[in-house]
Amino acid sequence: MPITQVPYFAFRDFPAGINQQVEEAVLRAFRSQQYILGEEVETFENEFAAYVQAGRAIGVGNGYDALVVALKAAGIGAGDEVIVPANTFIATVNAVVQVGAIPVLAEPDRYTCNLTAAEAAVLVTPRTKAIIPVHLYGQACEMAGFLELSAKHNLTIIEDFAQAQGASYQGRPVGSFGRISATSFYPTKNLGALGDGGAVVTSDPALTDYVRMYHNYGQQQKYHNQIVGINSRLDTVQAAALRVKLQHLDALNSERQRLAQVYLTRLQGIDDLVLPVTAPDCTHVYHIFNIRTKQRDALQQYLSTQGIQTAIHYPVPVHLQEAYTFLGYKKGNFPVAEELAETSLSLPLFPGMTEAEQEAVITCIHTFFERHG
Template sequence: MTSFAVPFFAFRDFPAGINREVEQALVRAAASQHYILGEEVEAFEQELATALGTGMAIGVGNGYDALVVAMKSAGIGPGDEVIVPANTFIATVNAVVQAGAIPVLAEPDPYTCNLTAGAAAAVLTKKTKAIIPVHLYGQACEMADFMQLAQKHNFILIEDFAQAQGASYGGQSVGSFGKINATSFYPTKNLGALGDGGAVVTSDAALAAFARMYRNYGQEQKYHNKIVGINSRLDTLQAAVLRVKLRYLNQLNSERQRLAQVYQNELQGIVGLILPVTAPACTHVYHIFNIRTSQRDKLQTWLAAQGIQTAIHYPVPVHLQEAYAFLGYQPGSFPVAEELAATSLSLPLFPGMTAAEQQQVISSIHTFFKVHG
């Protein structure tokens, strides 16, 4: 594996002492000898629901399962259409298919890269059962229009806020707008575990009860199965870790926002470089700092030569994936999503990143555009 002087992401002890707290939480949880569900999971679920301002949270095995459980709980199944952004991680669309429904893609906004209610409205049909706004890269979607659209057409709103824990719209936390919502605790997420994990959140007691049964073989009482369920439970050890990290989420996000502002200030005015744009009333917690340039591949190669690791989110849009050829889309079907796939580059940004590391990235980008401008 190539070693980079500036990694795209690294796990640092930020804020100082958090690693020790995580280790202590793991030891405590292991000493309890209760490794599946139990008090740690219940405590985390309650704390997460409180932080989000939702009634209930249900821990599951990963973010993909969270999406599937959310859709199953909402009664989405064969024949239903679910609108999703054409620019998203494949898990969002895979989960729709796993639930038995039909994914219908819609163009993202060319500035925020998020799905808008206007784009979703353009592909609504009588078969539309749900829309999944994905709070992409850490920025909240503009939820007021989605709420109005859902009320007008009586469909279900399901938020995918895996990349935006702690973000808000109009002062309200993402993950609290939809009827039932899903998130991931993959280690690199803003609220990350030490392995896979996810959660379903809702204020609907009936949906929460179904989700709790469905994640645990369809049972409320052991060996008494009311529905055909799956096995997708948040590990007790991961819940213990997440309880620690949840207490620091605002501080971790504030550091991400500070680093993002440095990039914004230092990279402004470079001709041919597009920086992230945040929509009104939305906050951005910068899970990803995504820039765009027609010279993306050259820039990535240049930065790698300077010891700087970057990433591309996402190089092949959903409609051009071989797995989704059956949907019948063609090149040119979603020009905005295709442009994003061709020009987007994610810069290093993570809590604990040093000023020297960030300055190396900034200086290298300036030099590239002077040479290749």
């Protein structure tokens, strides 16, 4: 048995004192009695934009809304084709459908699990209007090829960096490459709120103006509506908490990377176990530490009996989801995505994870393969 029960994810006071700082910030926001928009939200938006090295950030209600708003702002609509990876969280594809566009699925790279420009290039048609590179698991996509593809075919790049706040490509933060980009502040994200939240970032002034109107009922001034908009605003309390966590994001990511390096060192060379691979010029902030093995289900079950929680990202690829049968894809169309779905297992990794907890995970994995190798 392991030394202790190991959660897949837990909220810990890391770095020490961050919980108190968040509580104090939330209390200040509460006492301000400015619960919707206001100075706290605007300040966070400015700080986050500076961190991402984008011109503007606009807080919205959640990461899904951020994707929808980004697509709408970019003018993506009925009949337009948008290239998306076949192995991503369903929200990416749902957002494309919500604006009336057609998701065109692409195989991921079998090593990094990310979409590549080479895979996207063969899917470009006269109807293609955008590509959504998803910085999956916390690793930056290789963006140079996407930018070249965008220039060649006049395509809009919309980054989905919900899992990768703080990651970079060639020294430049993800979220700053696309004409417009979207992220999520779901509580377990690397930059997580105390509930739902998200942001759209862009350096295009026209898109900034559109998003600011669209996410707030289509108005610049109250009761004066220029466009038909929606209500999707980042709460003041969430902005207050995020401002504190943003100050610590690099430290939080560094701890994730340290923990990941322990796994990468200690789990090398075990049977058919495939460990994460980071592409050249990319950084990985390990929102998810994803391993792969043909014995995934048995390994997960064994770890569970030992008190170790794990997760699977994602057990059913998009093209095999019941909701997407209308796209006409079949089993076998995306063998890499299907293999990832059948073999991937996400190990516990979170800031504040103890040495004893990680040692328990490593020991149990070694034990499993010694018995089943």
